[in-house]
Amino acid sequence: xxxxxxxxxxxxxxxxxxxxxxxxxxxxxxxxxxxxxxxxxxxxxxxxxxxxxxxxxxxxxxxxxxxxxxxxxxxxxxxxxxxxxxxxxxxxxxxxxxxxxxxxxxxxxxxxxxxxxxxxxxxxxxxxxxxxxxxxxxxxxxxxxxxxxxxxxxxxxxxxxxxxxxxxxxxxxxxxxxxxxxxxxxxxxxxxxxxxxxxxxxxxxxxxxxxxxxxxxxxxxxxxxxxxxxxxxxxxxxxxxxxxxxxxxxxxxxxxxxxxxxxxxxxxxxxxxxxxxxxxxxxxx
Numbered sequence: 656x657x658x659x660x661x662x663x664x665x666x667x668x669x670x671x672x673x674x675x676x677x678x679x680x681x682x683x684x685x686x687x688x689x690x691x692x693x694x695x696x697x698x699x700x701x702x703x704x705x706x707x708x709x710x711x712x713x714x715x716x717x718x719x720x721x722x723x724x725x726x727x728x729x730x731x732x733x734x735x736x737x738x739x740x741x742x743x744x745x746x747x748x749x750x751x752x753x754x755x756x757x758x759x760x761x762x763x764x765x766x767x768x769x770x771x772x773x774x775x776x777x778x779x780x781x782x783x784x785x786x787x788x789x790x791x792x793x794x795x796x797x798x799x800x801x802x803x804x805x806x807x808x809x810x811x812x813x814x815x816x817x818x819x820x821x822x823x824x825x826x827x828x829x830x831x832x833x834x835x836x837x838x839x840x841x842x843x844x845x846x847x848x849x850x851x852x853x854x855x856x857x858x859x860x861x862x863x864x865x866x867x868x869x870x871x872x873x874x875x876x877x878x879x880x881x882x883x884x885x886x887x888x889x890x891x892x893x894x895x896x897x898x899x900x901x902x903x904x905x906x907x908x909x910x911x912x913x914x915x916x917x918x919x920x921x922x923x924x925x926x927x928x929x930x931x932x933x934x935x936x937x938x939x940x
Contacts, residue, residue: 665939666700669882671932672869672895675708675718676852677888677923678905686722693929696936705729705872707865709851709891711774711820712737712744713781727875731774732851732859732891733868734820736875742778746871749776750846750860752815755822758842758858759811762824765841766834770825771811776818785811788825822858831856835890850909851891866894884935886920886928888912903931 671694673679681687694704707729708715715730715737725740736745755773763769770788775781784790826834835856839848847859873879885892885899888908896902896915904916905927913919920927934940 666697666702666936667939668697668884668901668935669702670873670876670878670884671697671702671704672707672883672885672899673704673928674865674887674889674892674895675706675710675715677908678886678892679706679923679928680718681924684718686718687926687929689926690929691722693926693932693936697932700936703876703878705869705876707733707869707885707895709855709857709865709889711735711780711782712778716742716778727872729865729868729872731820732849732857733863733865734776734859736868736872744778745875747776747820748860748863749818749820750822750858752819754845755819755858756811756815758846759822759824761842762838766826766829766837768827770827771814772823773814773819774821774823776820780817780820782823783814785814787827788823821860824856824858825854826856849891851889857891864894865891866898869895869898884931886931888923903927 679686698704703726705727706719706724709732711731712735715728719728719739728737728739730737734748738745759771768787770785772782772784772788775783831850831854835848835850838856846861847863849857849859851857873883880898881900883899884901884903885895886903887895888905890909890911892912893915902916903918903920904912906919906922920931
């Protein structure tokens with residue numbers, strides 16, 4: 656059913672915050688025509704759309720360009736506020752590198768050897784891996800540390816050679832939720848820990864989340880939390896759900912996200928965002 660702008664009841668939100676993976680993006684990482692049209696119709700009423708993603712800017716930029724997205728986007732789990740129209744970082748929050756190294760050492764002392772990847776800061780910051788972190792095909796994670804001769808077995812200095820926004824960690828035996836809970840209990844006094852996807856347990860600056868990035872962007876846009884609807888699917892979306900007036904989980908989302916959401920829509924492969932926006936455009940609720 657196509658969205659109808661200006662329908663009875665009026666669109667009730669001024670800001671539509673959407674995660675990317677598992678939410679706005681279909682499994683093939685495209686955005687459906689139906690969802691594009693629903694977003695256009697909502698924006699025609701005066702609402703604004705903001706992408707809020709765990710992806711750093713280099714893995715977000717092409718998607719924003721495909722959407723002809725010109726405004727602010729929250730990237731890197733809230734670490735980066737990116738202006739798509741101007742192709743520049745407005746703000747960036749980095750993870751202290753000495754602290755990051757200490758956290759890895761503390762976790763390995765407690766739980767044994769881990770796979771570690773570092774997400775470097777900047778518009779072109781890459782994700783660099785140690786020898787234990789196995790990147791999924793097509794992830795874009797780089798292995799140049801080894802090929803450039805910077806990596807030696809047992810030494811991780813090259814991972815921390817440049818400013819970084821977050822770490823990715825993997826335990827060889829534990830599932831993501833188990834490992835994240837254990838890591839949070841061990842180092843949660845010093846850093847944030849979240850799960851953003853399969854095999855992606857992230858270490859962030861303490862207090863940083865999608866909610867902090869979104870609140871910063873909203874202030875710049877002149878929009879309040881009470882005027883925001885948020886869509887997501889993974890535990891890293893929970894702070895954003897807590898901040899927004901109304902939260903919508905995608906079908907098949909992480910159990911913690913399903914439990915926290917105000918509403919559950921269809922999956923990302925079934926235009927779950929469009930389903931909700933079309934109803935709001937038609938009924939106002």
